[in-house]
Amino acid sequence: MPTSVLPFLMFQGEAEAALAFYLAVFPDAHIDEVRENPATDAMPASKLTRLTLHGQSVLVFDSPVKHGFGFTPSFSFFVTCESEEEVRRLSDMLKQDGAEMMPAGSYGFSTLFAWVSDRFGVSWQLNCP
Structure with missing residues (x-):
């Protein structure tokens, strides 16, 4: 087990x-x-x-071995934040030289949400409930 x-x-x-x-x-x-x-x-x-x-x-x-793949947004870290300011701060920092899939906004399922990938390709969903 x-x-x-x-x-x-x-x-x-x-x-x-x-x-x-x-x-x-x-x-x-x-x-x-x-x-x-x-x-x-x-x-x-x-x-x-x-x-x-x-x-x-x-x-x-x-990895010391080169691979033909990297990270994908289909797997992401979902971060629950205490405030809208924290969502904005994390979004601004994480998306630098990365990508913004969903800019910080209200999408109906939370107070504020953003989805970004960082410069390394790791995906982050940032949520203020």
Whole structure:
């Protein structure tokens, strides 16, 4: 039986920059663990980091292997915010050099909602109920 289910973000050479960015964007974010995997005959060295965002553990991996895929908006982090100002602040920070799928606005299902992807391609849904 599984002991946990965690989001796993696989970057290709940008994990360190993404971690620094998320630590700057989310004031309560912190790194819990860093596991260095030394190179072997079969695989180059790699690093796995456990990041916590608002109490949610996220595994962040920098793949030494290049892949023909990246992140998709069909998987996103849904962030419940305490205020409209927080939705706007997070939206403004996260969408820099990224994309805005739904600008901050009232869409009938919440007070304020925004959907953005950051410069690394990770998707964020920001909601003030």
